[in-house]
Amino acid sequence: MRRAVCPGSFDPITNGHLDIISRASRLYDEVYVAVMINKAKKGLFEIDERIELIREVTAEYENVRIEAFHGLLVDYCKQRDIPAIVKGLRAVSDFDYELQMAQMNNGLSGVETLFVPTNPTYSFLSSSLVKEVATWGGDVAHLVPPVVLEALNKRLRKD
Numbered sequence: 001m002r003r004a005v006c007p008g009s010f011d012p013i014t015n016g017h018l019d020i021i022s023r024a025s026r027l028y029d030e031v032y033v034a035v036m037i038n039k040a041k042k043g044l045f046e047i048d049e050r051i052e053l054i055r056e057v058t059a060e061y062e063n064v065r066i067e068a069f070h071g072l073l074v075d076y077c078k079q080r081d082i083p084a085i086v087k088g089l090r091a092v093s094d095f096d097y098e099l100q101m102a103q104m105n106n107g108l109s110g111v112e113t114l115f116v117p118t119n120p121t122y123s124f125l126s127s128s129l130v131k132e133v134a135t136w137g138g139d140v141a142h143l144v145p146p147v148v149l150e151a152l153n154k155r156l157r158k159d
């Protein structure tokens with residue numbers, strides 16, 4: 001069984017994330033989407049809400065599992081016998097930090113990181129920018145799945 005993990009904060013999941021997850025799901029038998037818990041960073045969405053949104057937008061991919069995890073990504077991989085981390089690379093600006101993490105993770109446990117070039121349509125896209133634009137009333141309908149747009153609008157109107 002070939003397994004891989006797509007890790008991230010997913011606060012919230014965007015079309016860019018979804019593109020990488022769907023491509024990983026075609027390459028591997030089982031793809032884990034790991035929502036990494038960072039207690040130092042309060043998100044817009046609670047972990048359970050992020051998971052539910054991911055679950056809804058990945059429902060069509062039968063080999064995708066979603067979980068929250070607190071700790072080192074290499075430990076998550078070890079516990080589930082996952083040899084590969086799949087990450088999207090948007091631009092050269094992503095490369096420095098992603099390379100550092102990939103090398104650190106490989107040095108810690110031998111886990112490999114596979115970089116997938118982001119679909120150019122989403123090369124500028126991040127959860128942070130989506131939240132900022134949506135906060136000020138900008139249109140992000142083309143950047144996130146409809147259910148995420150609805151959750152964003154609800155959250156931002158309420159808070």
Ligand code: PNS
Nearest residue numbers: 007008009010036071072073074101104
């Ligand atoms: O979506 P993000 O916030 O860019 O994802 C970053 C994430 C969660 C993948 C990264 O911070 C991570 O792997 N965190 C888990 C803790 C860990 O293993 N840190 C060491 C990385 S070398």
